[in-house]
Amino acid sequence: MKTEVAGLGGVRIALRVEGAENTRPIVFVHGWAQSGAAWSAQLADPALSTRFRLVAMDLRGHGASDVPAVGYDDPRQWAEDLAAVLDFAGPDAILVGWSYGGLVIADYLRVHGSARLSGIVLAGAITEIGRGREGGRTGPIMRAALPAALSEDAEVAVPALVEFARAQANPRVPGTYAQAMLGQSLAVPPSVRGALFRRDIGSAEVLAAVDKPVLVVHGTADGVVSPAAAEYSAGKIPGAVLRWFVDAGHLPFVEEPGEFNSLLRQFSGETAEEQE
Known part of the structure; x- marks a missing residue:
């Protein structure tokens, strides 16, 4: 099912939803220049959808959500958008953030804290951004794509985005998925792609308070x-568990969907037991 909620300022936030309303929600937050479609292997897994309410959002400026002209550097906009999604999803949600989605979750925690949540999963995620921020350290694929991938000039941006998608597409990533990723990246306006990088914010205190x-x-x-960004986050968050996917790249939930989904089911079940 596809639906929408109103985020900060009335911005329309598009959602993909699977599972029954009376089950524990898992809310998925995608990464830079992507959409909720990134979580297709999770939304299509009956072992998840029969036990949980799965809600995958399109961040503002991405996918089918509205594209405001400004405000992408404001932590509160991300926090309130995600709060609106949580209002829809239901209480005691698990938040799952991939890549830039981890920073969006950090923004939510910065504004609202963790009272409404039952747990958090950070998958290939950053929690900070800016020069020298350990929680936002990028790898060679990302560094090679910038700044060309942010350009308004299609002759500059398109080849960079093609190579960015290709470089992530190791043999474990289906070709159709990799091509869809490229399409999602091209659909995000270059002004938005660039705005998401024009931030400088740390999250050490936010993570320590989880x-x-x-x-x-x-x-x-x-x-x-x-x-190193994962090691930073796991080191700052009290009691966090760090799980490595050996030889996996930036898409562990695509490259090893069975293992990832099993881990997510186990984690979500354990948090439910803790609250009972």
Whole structure:
């Protein structure tokens, strides 16, 4: 099912939804220049959808959501958009953030704290951004794509985005998925692609204050977000569990969907038991 909610300022936030309303929600937050379609292998898994309500959002400026002209550097906009999605999804949600989605979750925690959550999963995620920020350290694939991938000039941006998608598409990533990723990147306006990088914000205190279970998942061969970012997040969050996907790249939930989904089911079940 596809639907929408109103984020900060009335911005329309598009959602993909699977599962029954009376089950525990898992809310998925995608990465830079992508959409909720990134989570197709999770939304299509009956082992997840029969036990949980799965809600995958399109961040503002991405996918089928509205594209405001400004405000992408404001932590509050991301926090309130995600809060609106949580209002829709239901109480005690698990948040799953991939790549830039981890920073969006950090923004939510910065504004609202973790009271409404039952747990957090960070998958190939950053939690900070800006020069020298350990929680936002990028890898060689991301560095090679910038700044060309942010250009208004199609002759500059398109080849960079093609190579960015190709470089992530190791043999474990289906070709159709990799091509869809490229399409999603091209659909995001270059002004938005660039605005997401014009931030400088740390999250050390935010992460240290998290008091819910956290699972950090990262591919050891991730060339987009450095594994050092995962080590940083896991080291700052009290009690966080760090799980490496050996030889996986930036898409562990695509490259090893069975293992990832099983891990997500286990983690979500354990957080439910803790609250009972």
